Amino acid sequence: MSILVIAEHSNSTLRPSTLNAISAAGKLGIDISVLVAGHGVSAVADALAKCAGVTKVIVADSGKLEHHLPENTADFIASFAKTFTHIVAPATAFGKNLLPRLAALLDTQMISDVIDIISADTFKRPVYAGNAIATVQSSDAIKLLTVRTTAFDAVATSGGSASLENMDTSSVTVPANTKFVGAELTQSARPELTAAKIVISGGRGLGSKENFAIVEKLADKLGAAVGASRAAVDSGYAPNDYQVGQTGKIVAPSLYVAVGISGAIQHLAGMKDSKIIVAINKDPDAPIFQVADYGLVADLFEALPQLTEKL
Amino acid sequence: MKILVPIKRVVDYNVKIRIKPDQSGVELTNVKMSMNPFDEIAVEEAVKLKEKGLASEIVVVTIGAAIAQDVLRTAMAIGADRGILVTTPLATDLGGLEPLAVAKLLQKLVEKEQPNVVIMGKQSIDDDSNQTGQMLAALMGWPQATFASKVEKVGDTLHVTREVDGGLETVEVGLPAIVTTDLRLNTPRYASLPNIMKAKQKPLETIDSATLGVDTAPRLKMIGLTDPPKRSGGIKVASVDELIAKLKNEAKVI
Ligand SMILES: Cc1cc2nc3c(=O)[nH]c(=O)nc-3n(C[C@H](O)[C@H](O)[C@H](O)COP(=O)(O)OP(=O)(O)OC[C@H]3O[C@@H](n4cnc5c(N)ncnc54)[C@H](O)[C@@H]3O)c2cc1C
Ligand SMILES: Cc1cc2nc3c(=O)[nH]c(=O)nc-3n(C[C@H](O)[C@H](O)[C@H](O)COP(=O)(O)OP(=O)(O)OC[C@H]3O[C@@H](n4cnc5c(N)ncnc54)[C@H](O)[C@@H]3O)c2cc1C
Numbered sequence: 045m046s047i048l049v050i051a052e053h054s055n056s057t058l059r060p061s062t063l064n065a066i067s068a069a070g071k072l073g074i075d076i077s078v079l080v081a082g083h084g085v086s087a088v089a090d091a092l093a094k095c096a097g098v099t100k101v102i103v104a105d106s107g108k109l110e111h112h113l114p115e116n117t118a119d120f121i122a123s124f125a126k127t128f129t130h131i132v133a134p135a136t137a138f139g140k141n142l143l144p145r146l147a148a149l150l151d152t153q154m155i156s157d158v159i160d161i162i163s164a165d166t167f168k169r170p171v172y173a174g175n176a177i178a179t180v181q182s183s184d185a186i187k188l189l190t191v192r193t194t195a196f197d198a199v200a201t202s203g204g205s206a207s208l209e210n211m212d213t214s215s216v217t218v219p220a221n222t223k224f225v226g227a228e229l230t231q232s233a234r235p236e237l238t239a240a241k242i243v244i245s246g247g248r249g250l251g252s253k254e255n256f257a258i259v260e261k262l263a264d265k266l267g268a269a270v271g272a273s274r275a276a277v278d279s280g281y282a283p284n285d286y287q288v289g290q291t292g293k294i295v296a297p298s299l300y301v302a303v304g305i306s307g308a309i310q311h312l313a314g315m316k317d318s319k320i321i322v323a324i325n326k327d328p329d330a331p332i333f334q335v336a337d338y339g340l341v342a343d344l345f346e347a348l349p350q351l352t353e354k355l
Numbered sequence: 356m357k358i359l360v361p362i363k364r365v366v367d368y369n370v371k372i373r374i375k376p377d378q379s380g381v382e383l384t385n386v387k388m389s390m391n392p393f394d395e396i397a398v399e400e401a402v403k404l405k406e407k408g409l410a411s412e413i414v415v416v417t418i419g420a421a422i423a424q425d426v427l428r429t430a431m432a433i434g435a436d437r438g439i440l441v442t443t444p445l446a447t448d449l450g451g452l453e454p455l456a457v458a459k460l461l462q463k464l465v466e467k468e469q470p471n472v473v474i475m476g477k478q479s480i481d482d483d484s485n486q487t488g489q490m491l492a493a494l495m496g497w498p499q500a501t502f503a504s505k506v507e508k509v510g511d512t513l514h515v516t517r518e519v520d521g522g523l524e525t526v527e528v529g530l531p532a533i534v535t536t537d538l539r540l541n542t543p544r545y546a547s548l549p550n551i552m553k554a555k556q557k558p559l560e561t562i563d564s565a566t567l568g569v570d571t572a573p574r575l576k577m578i579g580l581t582d583p584p585k586r587s588g589g590i591k592v593a594s595v596d597e598l599i600a601k602l603k604n605e606a607k608v609i
Contacts, residue, residue: 113526114489137502137518137519138520140489141489141499144454144484144487144488144489144490147490148490148491151455153454153573153575156483156486170583171449171481171483171580172480175582175583176583177581178449178579180577181576182575183575184574221529222498222499222527222528222529224527226525228524228525229521230521238520266609278539284504284522284539285520290483291477291478291537291538293520298608299602316583319606320608321586333591335588337589338606339589339590340595342595351598354596354599
């Protein structure tokens with residue numbers, strides 16, 4: 045078993061999702077290499093070398109890889125992928141963009157969103173918005189997986205002593221037809237949504253962008269991350285990267301507080317593995333109460349400020 | 356600009372699915388089926404481009420059983436010009452036609468139809484794979500602009516705003532290219548009755564997938580399909596004070 049984990053990072057910092065992917069790789073075997081492809085990534089490589097469970101950090105540092113474009117990154121990884129039995133990436137926007145492209149180049153039917161590793165070739169993954177769990181066995185020579193970060197505990201960021209190997213990147217191409225134009229990233233001092241211990245999410249019940257601030261206030265009081273339903277994002281109350289659900293982010297914090305969210309299956313798909321769920325909704329029949337450990341039937345505009353004040 | 360839109364017929368997103376007792380799949384008999392919501396968004400985007408005079412023809416294609424032509428008619432009622440049904444005896448939700456096989460079949464159609472853009476859903480809501488568009492892009496050697504929330508034609512290129520984990524990102528792709536749609540790209544229109552009637556007259560071609568020379572044999576074996584762990588509902592608290600007390604003393608999460 046020889047496993048390659050593809051690191052997700054911003055060139056300067058490692059994304060926590062990589063730590064979950066390494067943890068999943070640890071369920072497959074002990075020979076774990078982590079690829080850092082990007083530009084100016086030495087700090088990321090050094091951080092990875094210290095992570096528990098990593099055998100080798102493979103560094104591909106080139107200006108041509110700076111924006112993590114799947115077109116040339118997949119071509120490049122495909123050129124040496126066959127030396128591995130498994131390739132693992134986090135099931136984040138980054139992993140979902142890259143890994144299927146790599147899989148097709150390797151003529152492999154990859155497996156998305158793995159939540160459990162049964163053996164070297166058998167995996168569990170949710171389908172139908174998490175309303176069913178499929179166990180699938182792969183017959184491909186190389187197994188390509190994206191793993192759901194909430195299903196695998198992050199490995200420790202200390203204690204490891206991996207070797208570093210610099211790869212020759214002269215064969216990396218410049219993508220002929222894709223150009224990175226720019227990014228508009230949400231600036232926030234709050235913890236990352238998918239890694240936070242507490243998440244406070246707001247839905248359509250908030251009614252406006254201005255009102256949504258009361259969700260953020262509670263979050264800041266608790267040092268929590270802020271999430272939102274699709275309806276809240278679509279209505280412009282919160283940015284797109286706050287969306288929790290089947291087509292947004294998957295979270296599993298110790299505490300998830302759903303405020304003014306009805307509990308549609310597409311939303312539940314993103315949060316029902318949270319340890320404790322609290323729902324605040326004025327409709328006693330809202331489906332969210334069926335999954336909530338503690339439900340408070342109340343007008344959120346009264347309950348939320350009270351809660352923030354009393355905590 | 357010619358646009359190809361692959362669309363999939365799936366269990367309607369409002370349906371609460373039931374797993375078959377033998378764990379072989381999901382009960383599909385007498386279940387409401389619809390066009391995959393992301394694919395509706397793809398069709399709408401193509402129609403919008405055509406209405407702006409930027410697209411010349413919209414071809415929709417579905418791979419599935421004969422009944423899947425329903426979704427082709429729906430797409431033609433929204434504004435697609437013609438449809439192609441690629442028939443397969445395999446299931447298209449689980450335990451049948453896999454994303455790699457779908458991408459290989461679509462590759463054959465792309466080679467035949469020569470579109471400038473393929474716009475498709477980022478994910479189908481049954482299998483939730485989120486793979487097919489990226490795979491088709493790899494097989495064609497084309498650029499991919501996935502999870503699009505905005506598509507603009509700029510000269511001979513598309514500027515696509517993508518929904519990524521930290522916010523938004525914009526890429527420029529030269530044509531031909533693959534675009535996959537995210538939820539906020541547009542709000543699909545409802546087809547009007549006259550357009551539904553007109554769609555019945557639009558050309559629909561049927562191709563047997565066996566004639567396309569693609570190996571669609573599954574690579575994955577489905578060992579079982581089970582219910583997710585059930586969450587039992589908890590209790591209702593009467594006040595904010597009681598809630599705080601429970602969170603502190605019982606759940607110990609704050
Ligand atoms: C393909 C597809 C994918 C989707 N993906 C996602 C996804 O990833 N994430 C997601 O969240 N949704 C997703 N959805 C949308 C989903 O179906 C729901 O429409 C959405 O989750 C509803 O958001 P909401 O609960 O905020 O709004 P609503 O359903 O409108 O609920 C608002 C709630 O607020 C309560 N409320 C109103 N005012 C107050 C008040 N003053 N005090 C207390 N409570 C109040 C109401 O009682 C109600 O229960 C998807 C849908 C489709 C079709
Ligand atoms: C958990 C799981 C279990 C499975 N078990 C088996 C098994 O035992 N045996 C087996 O053979 N296969 C199995 N499969 C494969 C499964 O049948 C395919 O994944 C699925 O049918 C096609 O992928 P998708 O539609 O989810 O792709 P996605 O990548 O999610 O679809 C994205 C887009 O591709 C386009 N598209 C997809 N399908 C079509 C279509 N039919 N026609 C037109 N456009 C389309 C649409 O635009 C769609 O929005 C399994 C898959 C998984 C991962």
